[in-house]
Amino acid sequence: MEEYLSEKEKWERVKAQVRESAPTVLVAIAVVAVAIAGWRWWQGHLDEQRIEAGGKYTQMLRALGQGNRTEAMVLLGELEREYPTSPYADQARLLAARVRVDDGDLDRAANELTAVAQHSTDKDLALVARLRLARVQIAQRKPDDALATLGTVEPGAFAAAYHEVRGDAYYAKGDKTAALGEYRSAQAAKAGADARLLDLKIADLGSDVPVIASTATSSAPRPGK
Numbered sequence: 001m002e003e004y005l006s007e008k009e010k011w012e013r014v015k016a017q018v019r020e021s022a023p024t025v026l027v028a029i030a031v032v033a034v035a036i037a038g039w040r041w042w043q044g045h046l047d048e049q050r051i052e053a054g055g056k057y058t059q060m061l062r063a064l065g066q067g068n069r070t071e072a073m074v075l076l077g078e079l080e081r082e083y084p085t086s087p088y089a090d091q092a093r094l095l096a097a098r099v100r101v102d103d104g105d106l107d108r109a110a111n112e113l114t115a116v117a118q119h120s121t122d123k124d125l126a127l128v129a130r131l132r133l134a135r136v137q138i139a140q141r142k143p144d145d146a147l148a149t150l151g152t153v154e155p156g157a158f159a160a161a162y163h164e165v166r167g168d169a170y171y172a173k174g175d176k177t178a179a180l181g182e183y184r185s186a187q188a189a190k191a192g193a194d195a196r197l198l199d200l201k202i203a204d205l206g207s208d209v210p211v212i213a214s215t216a217t218s219s220a221p222r223p224g225k
């Protein structure tokens with residue numbers, strides 16, 4: 001039928017279609033514009049929060065550097081209340097835990113580390129917190145809790161440290177065989193890195209733990225004999 005319409009009639013039809021669809025198009029444009037404006041506002045808000053949280057963390061570092069632990073803990077509380085999901089809040093909790101350990105307040109140190117281990121959105125920070133929490137639990141004479149804290153998580157780049165702290169936990173339990181196994185796994189994971197303390201731990205246990213695997217291997221008949 002199109003071939004029988006004049007150019008004027010075709011143009012009138014096009015204009016009618018435009019008039020009919022104009023409201024829908026305008027609404028779509030408005031929705032997109034509002035969405036873009038909202039996204040930009042949210043990004044700006046997040047950037048502002050990151051800057052503010054970073055500023056408080058810097059103030060906390062400065063306060064600790066000046067020996068003002070009271071002010072540092074006040075700033076930590078503000079970070080936890082105002083920016084609970086910020087990586088700076090997690091960093092501040094790790095820092096506060098170290099201060100608590102230095103003060104001998106292991107319970108409060110464990111609380112700070114547990115918060116990061118369980119709630120941090122940064123995988124590496126959570127792994128570090130879990131590792132430090134296990135060390136605190138060993139110091140609290142809770143080696144079973146330390147082993148549970150380390151659990152079966154994949155430690156990634158922290159594999160050597162996880163093996164070593166597991167070894168410390170087993171040693172605290174009196175299980176020297178398991179401790180030696182973990183220390184040797186840690187030694188292998190370090191792959192040539194400076195590990196003098198770990199070498200001392202292995203040397204200290206080496207004479208106490210019978211090397212069952214080596215004995216069995218040496219007594220087994222060789223192929224072809």
